[in-house]
Amino acid sequence: MDRIETFQDLLDILDAKPEWAQALRQRLLTPELLALPEKFAAFADMVEKRFQALETDMTQVKADVAELKTDMTQVKADVAELKTDMTQVKADVAELKTDMTQVKADVAELKGHAVPVAAHRMTGVIAQAANVRRSRWLDSTQIVDIADDAEDEGRADIPANEMQSFKAIDLAMTAIDKTSGEPCYVVIECSYTLTQDDVARVKRNAAHMARFTGTPAKAVAAGNSIPEAVSIFAEDQDVACVTITSKASSPR
Missing domain, CATH: 1.20.5 (Single alpha-helices involved in coiled-coils or other helix-helix interfaces)
Incomplete structure (x- = not known):
């Protein structure tokens, strides 16, 4: 070991x-x-x-x-x-x-x-609304001549904007008032949807027409749509309202 x-x-x-x-x-x-x-x-x-x-x-x-x-x-x-x-x-x-x-x-x-064109086709309806007969349309030149003659004769002392509105009247016609049997004018304001401004404008232009011509003038407002409030206002202003029908608005 x-x-x-x-x-x-x-x-x-x-x-x-x-x-x-x-x-x-x-x-x-x-x-x-x-x-x-x-x-x-x-x-x-x-x-x-x-x-x-x-x-x-x-x-x-x-x-x-x-x-x-x-x-x-x-x-x-x-x-x-x-x-x-x-x-x-x-x-x-x-x-x-x-x-x-x-x-x-x-x-x-x-x-x-389109509304003035349609309204022009509804002569009878407009004449009936205005209570006139033997209506004859005035063209735009005749309306301007009425304004110019009034200016020349010193019967058109109105604001320039109102004179411009008068010369641009949509439609106007000469006619015979069925009630009085006397000649008169009918001034028509056309709008797709009538407003109170349209009614006031045609009322004013009709008054100018009477003043410029020395002949009574009636006011008519024509439109495709006439709100109830506008219709009531027109009645108060002694302005007749005419509804433009779809048939009259359609081209022939």
Whole structure:
């Protein structure tokens, strides 16, 4: 048996005889400590596997993030394009609104021009409303001549705007008053939808006609639509109202 005199002798023997070192460890260490290397190796293996899994997951996450960034870039581009499109749509809508406003104005103007034409076809109805007979239409030149003659003779001292309104009378006719049997004029104001201003205007122009000519003049307001309030107002102003029928408004 080898002689052991120093601690180094013990270490040398344990190095030379591993089985002695193992037996010594079993004597000195608890089972838990003895199992520690194996457990640590298993733990290290588990950590390695988990780390590898995390690396794989991180690689996927990075790929997903890169894809999301690409998608976000596309989304931003799409949003920018949508904003541009929306700006164009708004501009188009604004243009359409402007066009529609113009169309409405044009339609209103056409309706306004159509009413005098329709009223001209309803001579008998207008004559009946004015209680006259033997009616004869005056053309626009004759109406202007009446105004000019009145100015020349000093019988037209009225405001310029009223003179302009008189010369622009929609329709006028000469006739015989059924009640008095005397000659008279009939002044007609035409509007698609009659208003109280229309009634007041024809009342005033009829008064000017009587003053300029020295002949009585009657007032008639003609329209496709006559609100009840306007009809009542016209009756109070001694202005006859005539409704323009759809048949009279239609071209022949």
